[in-house]
Amino acid sequence: MNFQPNRLAAMVAVTLALSVGQAMAAPAPAPSDNATVNLIRLLVKQGVLTQAQSDTLVRQAEAEAQQVRQAQAQRTAAAPAAAGGAVAGAAAGAAAGPDVQPGDVRVPYVPEIVRDQIRDEVKGEVMAQAKQENWASPNTFPDWVSRLKFSGDVRARDESHFFSDGNSNQVVDYNGLNRNGPYDVNSNTSHSLPPILNTRENRENRFRIRARLGVLATLPDDWSAGIRVATGSDDGPVSTSQTLGDDFEKKSIWLDQAWVRWKSPYHTDFTFGRAENPFMHTDLLFSDDLQMDGISAKVPNLKLTENTSLFGTLGAFPLEYGSDSWPSNSQDKGKSEDKWLFGGQLGSEWKLNDTNTLKGAVAYYRFDNIAGRRSSSCNLYQGEPACDTDWSQPEFMQKGNTVFLLRNIALDPNDPQDTPLPQYVGLASEFDLLDLNLQWDTETFNSMKLRLQGNYVRNLAYDEDKMNRRSDGQIVNNLDDDGHIQSGPNAWMVQTTYGRSLEMQDAGDWNVFAGYKYIQPDAMPDGFNDSTFHLGGTNAKGYYIGANYAINKLISVEGRWLSADEVYGDPLSINVFQLDLNAHF
Incomplete structure (x- = not known):
């Protein structure tokens, strides 16, 4: 199957949007490094991705995660060393809860109605593109069509x-x-x-x-x-x-x-x-x-x-x-x-x-x-x-x-x-x-x-x-x-x-x-x-x-x-x- 990158990105975006919407409706679990990998493996099982495409995406996801951790570490090292700033930071950490660790990302609360609206808009746009480019139903028509x-x-x-x-x-x-x-x-x-x-002889209104x-x-x-x-x-x-x-x-x-x-x-x-x-x-x-x-x-x-x-x-x-x-x-x-x-x-x-x-x-x-x-x-x-x-x-x-x-x-x-x-x-x-x-x-x-x-x-x-x-x-x-x-x-x-x-x-x-x-x-x-x-x-x-x-x-x-x-x-x-x-x- 000749799977174009923009189609893949769009489908991943839809799945992520649905997953995020469901996850945010329940208590937020601890961040997991295996979430993206599990998602990609699910797409392989459903026949959307081949194994070769899965391996490429996993490597890309791990590289991007490493870049994010490095950037977060640099920002933490550059934080103000003043005592007042340290006290304020400790207070903020205490307020956030005892389980907050350095490098964690705080996600603000998004109302359910907003999450549903975002999910529906993304889904509608991707499905419209899928119908227009004829990749919503792979293998429906032979290649010559x-x-x-x-x-x-x-x-x-x-x-x-x-x-x-x-x-x-x-x-x-x-x-x-x-x-x-x-x-x-x-x-x-x-x-x-x-x-x-x-x-x-005229010939009219033929x-x-x-x-x-x-x-x-x-x-x-x-x-x-x-x-x-x-x-x-x-x-x-x-x-x-x-x-x-x-x-x-x-x-x-x-x-x-x-x-x-x-x-x-x-x-x-x-x-x-x-x-x-x-x-x-x-x-x-x-x-x-x-x-x-x-x-x-x-x-x-x-x-x-x-x-x-x-x-x-x-x-x-x-x-x-x-x-x-x-x-x-x-x-x-x-x-x-x-x-x-x-x-x-x-x-x-x-x-x-x-x-x-x-x-x-x-x-x-x-x-x-x-x-x-x-x-x-x-x-x-x-x-x-x-x-x-x-x-x-x-x-x-x-x-x-x-x-x-x-x-x-x-x-x-x-x-x-x-x-x-x-x-x-x-x-x-x-x-x-x-x-x-x-x-x-x-x-x-x-x-x-x-x-x-x-x-x-x-x-x-x-x-x-x-x-x-x-x-x-x-x-x-x-x-x-x-x-x-x-x-x-x-x-x-x-x-x-x-x-x-x-x-x-x-x-x-x-x-x-x-x-x-x-x-x-x-x-x-x-x-x-x-x-x-x-x-x-x-x-x-x-x-x-x-x-x-x-x-x-x-x-x-x-x-x-x-x-x-x-x-x-x-x-x-x-x-x-x-x-x-x-x-x-």
Whole structure:
């Protein structure tokens, strides 16, 4: 049993208090050197102490008793030698009784009500500590239980989407086209429209929930592991919200996190598995709900000076592995084509004074092999099961990126006009991102907190000439009337937050916030950023405002309004209102 010293001291104090209370109620016995020893032996018999711990305490008690006797002897030797003092001392000794010996300690009378009060207070404090630290009942739970820590949160939301009547009603859902496709783009043989996004009909007062439950296991030698499950309407990476309704059907639970971590002696944390985003970021580039699959090495806080520290992160994250048996209905299998995200970030935090902190970071993200590839000629009319670059379609998109038709489908020479042209789409641009983040925290009058944030992202790989060559002229969106690409490589945002607290930690905490975003179509992959602003993706610009209030330390409410329009192309104005009730435990 791993018995902590403060617990032992507390238990001994309780026993002594009870013993003293009983002893003082009866005539005081002569002082005995064996009282403490008997008490310790009793604790051994009850299983509270081991024999080794008992031996240590006995030696300590005897040493302390010896120190007390030596101190008393020194005080006796230094007593006044004057006759008057000697007579007074003799008189006092006689009054105390014939059995008083040099070195004895006189204990004044304590009323019984005071003794009971002291005993009850000490007992209550120690039992409260015992319950809090879980040592009141040793051996009740197995050892592994003490290594687990549970946490979770529940969010109940009322959400409304408002669309302008002037919006285009021809915005294709390319993510749905790929997932449900291929879609036949030959108007002579296709008798239905591709998937079209709702852009004009409002959707009001949708009740939604988010529930997450996680467990953290602390393991020996600075290892740890974590698992978390969460709700979600689908397996998309950027949202764990679940819409209610559906005739009271049960809701889905997904594996949101599963990781193993080692804290090395060199101030570096290594994490492998599915875990939270290890980079400093805003939701301009990565949604707050996005979890990353892969491996990362992070230096969270390396002190340079008393007020300056460095942090940095390296990571490799697989986005998609090529299928082992693609195409499934062909004897000739395609080669393995894997897609990856590689990232590196370096940042610093400066504590300028007691009320001002500046934090900044620069990051580079390379999205490897995610751009689409135009296929070689494929003879689908002859029964070929697929084209050789079908794998290059993105696994998940929201909206905004420039896309093109992947398949180079050969026409049936016997009926070229009526040859079906079932198509998938792929990303026209490559993505190598430079990401700059800056954050300043300060205090204003009455200790009010103020935070200013800025984030800038540029796609260094953006090149319209390469996009045209890669697509073989088959780009299907983000074009002007002359067929030229309307896009760009830049995105930025600014936000300010002001209030009693930046985090809702105590009852009565509050803050208000406001921000602006501007995201050109190919500044970043559209599949990973915030799914609320403009309902996700790129090619969006607009503002947002909101407020938070803490009902108590674990319950808070938040409301926000987001208003966004398109940057280029057909009109698409979307406003979103969200009212959240958040509970943490």
